[in-house]
Amino acid sequence: MSFSTEPSINPEPPMLKCVFLGANVQGLPSRGLLKSEGKYYLEISVDGDEGWSTRQLKTKESTLAWDADVDRHEFEQAATSMLEVTLCKHDSRRAAEEIGTAQLPVSTWLTTGAPLVRTGGRKDTRVIYVTLNLLKTEEDAPPSTVDTTIPQLVQQVQPEGSASPQQPAAHAVTTTRDARDQALEDAMNTASEWESLLNGLDAFASVTESMAEVNPFSKMASKVLSAASKVLSREDGG
Numbered sequence: 709m710s711f712s713t714e715p716s717i718n719p720e721p722p723m724l725k726c727v728f729l730g731a732n733v734q735g736l737p738s739r740g741l742l743k744s745e746g747k748y749y750l751e752i753s754v755d756g757d758e759g760w761s762t763r764q765l766k767t768k769e770s771t772l773a774w775d776a777d778v779d780r781h782e783f784e785q786a787a788t789s790m791l792e793v794t795l796c797k798h799d800s801r802r803a804a805e806e807i808g809t810a811q812l813p814v815s816t817w818l819t820t821g822a823p824l825v826r827t828g829g830r831k832d833t834r835v836i837y838v839t840l841n842l843l844k845t846e847e848d849a850p851p852s853t854v855d856t857t858i859p860q861l862v863q864q865v866q867p868e869g870s871a872s873p874q875q876p877a878a879h880a881v882t883t884t885r886d887a888r889d890q891a892l893e894d895a896m897n898t899a900s901e902w903e904s905l906l907n908g909l910d911a912f913a914s915v916t917e918s919m920a921e922v923n924p925f926s927k928m929a930s931k932v933l934s935a936a937s938k939v940l941s942r943e944d945g946g
Contacts, residue, residue, distance in 0.1 A: 721786040724814055727843045728752070728783070730775040731762070732821075733795060735836040739768040747798035748772055748807075750838075754785045754792075754814070764798055775841070782845075787815040793838055795824055810838055818842050 731750055739746055745766040753759030760781050762774050785791070792811040796804045808824030821839030826832065 721788045723784055724787050725784045725845045726782070726814065726818075727845055728779070728781040729841040729843055730773065730779045731793070731841060732774075732839045733772040733836060734770065734838075735834055736767070736770045736772065737832070737834060738770050743768070749796055749798065750774070751794040751796060752781075752791065754783065755789050756792075785814050787813065789814050791817055791840075793822075793824075793840065795836065795838065808836055814842075818844060 733748070733750075736746070736748070745768050747764050747766050749764045750762040751759065752761070762779055763776075765772050765774065790811055791814050792809055794809045795807045797807055798804050806827045808826045810822035810824050812820075812822050817840045821837055824836045824838060
């Protein structure tokens with residue numbers, strides 16, 4: 709009976725992409741009126757590797773909050789990686805002092821904080837508690853921005869507008885053509901009326917010409933009527 713001697717391969721822990729947005733510290737010793745403000749900052753590292761530091765904040769109170777845009781820091785680590793936070797106090801006359809550290813897995817920092825473990829043999833029993841504002845980034849596909857209401861509106865408009873509306877240009881041409889035909893018909897009717905009048909005027913002029921030799925006044929009237937008849941005939945013919 710044989711047994712397999714191949715070593716088992718453990719799956720790698722999932723990786724987390726996180727964004728450090730800030731931190732809160734509670735339980736600092738308050739400083740009296742005659743003392744200057746304390747200057748504090750945080751040093752953060754993952755699995756002992758070199759990490760990053762926050763900006764310095766000044767306070768006389770017992771709490772501090774890093775929450776500005778400059779505090780933002782992105783990193784990617786395994787969910788089981790140990791993230792260590794160290795609270796430091798700046799002193800211009802000597803090296804920075806490490807007040808305490810806290811260490812938890814990255815996945816645990818997402819939901820809770822931790823008390824600092826004092827370093828340097830300090831006898832202060834005050835509990836200083838630190839919480840991190842970590843955001844686990846998501847890589848889901850962005851939601852679709854296609855507006856599906858446009859095809860629906862088209863479908864609603866098509867039945868109502870199945871008969872194409874008359875074009876404005878075609879309507880104007882039709883109206884102009886009708887007006888032209890009406891004007892031509894009116895002109896022809898007027899010409900017919902003038903034609904009967906001219907015929908009567910020509911007959912009257914012929915009669916007066918025969919009488920013109922008898923009376924000089926009749927002759928003058930005959931010339932006037934004859935001239936008027938010729939003028940009207942030319943206008944009607946033009």
